[in-house]
Amino acid sequence: MTLIERAGLAILHRLDPEIAHGLSLRALNSGVVPLPGEVTSPRLACTLAGMRLANPVGLAAGFDKNATALGPLSRAGFGFMEVGAATPLPQPGNPKPRLFRLTEDRAAINRFGFNNDGMEAIATRLAKRPRTLPIGLNLGANKTSTDRAADFANVLATCGPHVDFATVNVSSPNTEKLRDLQGAAALTALLARVMEVREALVTPIPVFLKIAPDLTLDEIAEIGGIAVAAELAGIIATNTTLSRDGLKNASRSEMGGLSGAPLFEKSTRVLAHLSLATKGQIPLIGVGGIGSAEQAYAKIRAGASAVQLYTAMVYEGIGIAGRIAEGLDALLARDGFETVAAACGSGRADWL
Numbered sequence: 001m002t003l004i005e006r007a008g009l010a011i012l013h014r015l016d017p018e019i020a021h022g023l024s025l026r027a028l029n030s031g032v033v034p035l036p037g038e039v040t041s042p043r044l045a046c047t048l049a050g051m052r053l054a055n056p057v058g059l060a061a062g063f064d065k066n067a068t069a070l071g072p073l074s075r076a077g078f079g080f081m082e083v084g085a086a087t088p089l090p091q092p093g094n095p096k097p098r099l100f101r102l103t104e105d106r107a108a109i110n111r112f113g114f115n116n117d118g119m120e121a122i123a124t125r126l127a128k129r130p131r132t133l134p135i136g137l138n139l140g141a142n143k144t145s146t147d148r149a150a151d152f153a154n155v156l157a158t159c160g161p162h163v164d165f166a167t168v169n170v171s172s173p174n175t176e177k178l179r180d181l182q183g184a185a186a187l188t189a190l191l192a193r194v195m196e197v198r199e200a201l202v203t204p205i206p207v208f209l210k211i212a213p214d215l216t217l218d219e220i221a222e223i224g225g226i227a228v229a230a231e232l233a234g235i236i237a238t239n240t241t242l243s244r245d246g247l248k249n250a251s252r253s254e255m256g257g258l259s260g261a262p263l264f265e266k267s268t269r270v271l272a273h274l275s276l277a278t279k280g281q282i283p284l285i286g287v288g289g290i291g292s293a294e295q296a297y298a299k300i301r302a303g304a305s306a307v308q309l310y311t312a313m314v315y316e317g318i319g320i321a322g323r324i325a326e327g328l329d330a331l332l333a334r335d336g337f338e339t340v341a342a343a344c345g346s347g348r349a350d351w352l
Contacts, residue, residue: 001316001317001319001320002034002317002319004033004034005034005316005317005318005319006317008024008027008033008317009314009315009317012024013101013103016097017097017099017100017101017108017314018096018097018098018099021063021099024318025064025068025069028069028072028073028076028318029068029069029071029072031072033072033318034319035072035075035076035077035318036075036076036077036319036322037075037077038054038075038077038132038133039054039055039057039077039079039321039322039325039326040054040055040079040325041055041329042338043329043332043333043337043338043339043340044056044079044325044328044329044332044340046079046305046306046339046340046341048080048134048234048283048285048305048306049165049206049208049233049234049283050206050233051080051134051164051165051206052134053079053080053133053134053306054079054133055077055078055079055325055328055329056079056296056300056304056305056306056307056325056328056340057077057078057079057296057306057307057308057309057321057324057325057328058078058079058080058081058082058285058306058307058308058309059073059076059078059080059081059082059308059309059310059321060082060287060308060309060310061082061083061084061085061138061167061169061210061310062084062085062110062112062138062310063310063313064081064083065083065084065085065112065115065116066083066116066117066121066122066125067083067084067122067125067126067129067137068125070083070125070126070128070129070130070135071130074129074130074132074133074135075132076318076319076321076322077319077321077322077323077325078133078321079133079134079306079325080133080134080135080136080164080306081133081134081135081136082135082136082137082138082165082167082308083122083126083135083136083137083138084116084122084137084138084139084140084167084169085114085116085138085139085140085169085172086116086118086119086122086137086138086139086140086155086159087114087116087118087119087140087141087142087151087155088118088119088141088142088145088151088154088155088158089118089142090116090117090118090121091113091114091115091116091118091142091143092115093112093113093114093115093116094111094112094113094115094174098110098111098112098113098256099111099112100249100251100254100256101251101314102247102248102249102251102252102260103249103315104248104249105247105248105249105252105260105261105262106260106261106262106291106311106312106315107247107249107258107259107260107261107262107263107311108258108259108260108311108314109251109252109254109255109256109257109258109259110174110240110256110257110259111173111174111254111255111256111257112174113143113174113175114140114141114142114143114172114174114175116140119154119155119158119159120158122137122159123158123159123162126159126162126163127162129162129163134164134165135163135164136163136164136165136166136167136208137155137159137163137165137166137167138166138167138169138210139151139152139155139156139166139167139168139169139194140152140155140169140172140175141175141178143175143176148178148181148190149181149189149190149193149194150193152168152190152193152194153193153194153196153197156194156197156198156201156207157197157200157201160197160198160201160205161201161202161203163205164205164206165205165206165207165208165233166194166198166205166206166207166208167207167208167209167210167236168190168191168194168207168208168209168210169210169239170182170187170190170209170210170211171210171211171212171238171239172239172240172257173212173239173240173242173256173257174256174257179212182211182212182215182219182223184222184226187223187226188226188229188230191209191226191227191230191232192230194207195207195230195231195232206233206234207232207233208232208233208234208235208236208285209223209227209232209234209235209236210235210236210237210238210239211223211235211236211237211238211239211270211274212238212239212240212241213237213238213239213240213241213243213263213266213267213270213288214241214242214243215270217273220270220273220274220277221273221277223235223274224274224277224278224282225277225278227278227282228278228281228282232282233282233283234282234283234284234285234305235274235278235282235283235284235285236284236285236287236308237267237270237271237274237284237285237286237287237288237304238263238266238267238270238271238287238288239257239287239288240256240257240258240259240263241257241258241259241263241266241267241288242257242258243258243262243266244258245262246262247262259288259289259310259311260289260291260311260312260314261289261291261311261312262289263288263289264288264289264290264291264295265289266288267286267287267288267289268286268288268289268298268299268302268351269351269352271284271286271299271302271303271304271351272302272303272348272350272351272352273351273352274303275302275303275304275345275348276303276348276352280345283305283306284303284304284305285304285305285306285307285308286299286300286302286303286304286306286307286308287299287307287308287309287310289311290307290308290309290312290324291309291312291315291316291320292324292327293323293324293325293326293327293328293330293331294327294331296309296324296327296328297328297331297332297343298347300328300340300343300344301343301344301345301346301347301348301350302345302347302348302350302351303344303345303348304344305340305341305344306340309321309324
């Protein structure tokens with residue numbers, strides 16, 4: 001971590017977490033934050049659902065909800081990035097406070113509730129996006145919607161022409177009954193509707209599904225089968241958890257989704273079981289608790305073709321993406337893997 005990053009984080013951690021989040025986006029846009037640019041090597045360069053990545057380390061949805069910092073984030077060392085979630089209509093989200101920093105646990109709890117500027121405003125920004133790396137959008141549904149499947153489809157129809165991939169997010173715990181859409185019948189119908197819109201785009205894009213970590217083994221296998229049958233481009237495993245096991249911070253009882261270090265083992269086990277269930281028929285993206293190159297490598301060896309992170313930036317700064325990519329390159333070389341794909345799933349048995 002650079003001295004500038006260390007000083008910036010020290011200041012931000014004295015502020016309310018949501019205010020600090022907003023200031024970090026403003027700092028990125030101001031140009032005062034040092035950014036490494038593209039981080040790549042012959043070993044790191046890879047493909048994900050047909051998209052060429054400089055490296056397999058991505059930015060997870062939620063950091064840039066409204067696609068307001070696309071330029072600087074595209075120079076922050078990520079191989080790909082995901083913004084949003086976007087809903088058809090703008091919505092303020094849940095009442096504040098709704099973001100809690102659990103410093104002792106290297107974690108965060110949020111109950112934002114899909115606060116965003118709405119698909120029209122986000123589409124306008126995405127239309128002006130940089131083209132130096134794949135950028136995707138997390139699709140969401142309005143809290144007051146009477147047809148959430150239609151919401152996902154409408155956001156894709158509006159924003160799809162401006163992104164490289166889209167993610168169906170049925171796994172946020174902060175919109176009432178949203179996770180019910182992970183049930184077999186509801187999920188099958190939802191994905192059919194989304195894929196119909198995808199096929200109607202001038203350039204059809206990969207569609208991913210983001211799942212929760214709080215699933216049984218039977219549910220994981222069922223969702224994997226549905227995703228393969230729907231011809232999705234991949235599955236993102238996982239979103240935040242409702243579990244609070246082993247937390248130390250006084251905010252541990254706050255309602256919302258837990259992200260960060262405590263999620264690592266739980267999400268990686270889901271990833272490994274999903275890899276086993278899908279038998280390599282569909283790429284997986286590992287997310288949840290990644291804070292080091294070793295953890296990114298563990299996700300890949302558990303079955304991920306690529307990874308995403310977010311909460312670790314709260315504690316390690318924006319430069320963590322480049323540092324993890326460089327460390328991952330060294331770990332692959334150490335173990336004799338010439339590509340990311342060669343390492344994918346090589347350690348899956350350790351997590352089953």
